[in-house]
Amino acid sequence: xxxxxxxxxxxxxxxxxxxxxxxxxxxxxxxxxxxxxxxxxxxxxxxxxxxxxxxxxxxxxxxxxxxxxxxxxxxxxxxxxxxxx
Numbered sequence: 001x002x003x004x005x006x007x008x009x010x011x012x013x014x015x016x017x018x019x020x021x022x023x024x025x026x027x028x029x030x031x032x033x034x035x036x037x038x039x040x041x042x043x044x045x046x047x048x049x050x051x052x053x054x055x056x057x058x059x060x061x062x063x064x065x066x067x068x069x070x071x072x073x074x075x076x077x078x079x080x081x082x083x084x085x
Contacts, residue, residue, distance in 0.1 A: 003043045007056055008067040009075035010039045015061070018082030022055055039064070 010016065016034045019041065023032035028047030034040075041061075043052050053063055060074025 001044070001046060003041075003049050003052055005041045005043070005049070005053060005056065006064040007039050007041060007061040008064060009061050009072055010034065010036050011075070011079055012036070012083075014079040014081070014083035015075065016082065018059060018078040019056065019061060021082070022059055022078075023052065026051060026055060 010019070013036070016036055019034050020032050023029050023041070023043060026047050028045045028051070029043055030045040032041065032043045035042075041052075041056070056062065057066075057071065058074075059078045060071045060076070061078070062068075062071050
């Protein structure tokens with residue numbers, strides 16, 4: 001199964017690294033790719049869309065139209081972690 005999800009707050013390669021690493025750690029995800037320019041994430045595997053979007057929201061990258069100040073703040077932290085790792 002393939003999920004295409006448009007999200008908010010992807011700013012740089014650090015964001016891409018954090019998202020990719022977190023999604024690949026989920027059970028049922030066999031591949032995850034992030035396109036920074038369109039803020040689109042493509043996930044392959046049997047993990048449910050709800051599981052994937054919950055993880056993205058936890059990191060600060062909610063689906064388009066569901067952004068908040070808290071999500072933006074979380075995304076800065078995830079971005080910084082992604083730059084370091």
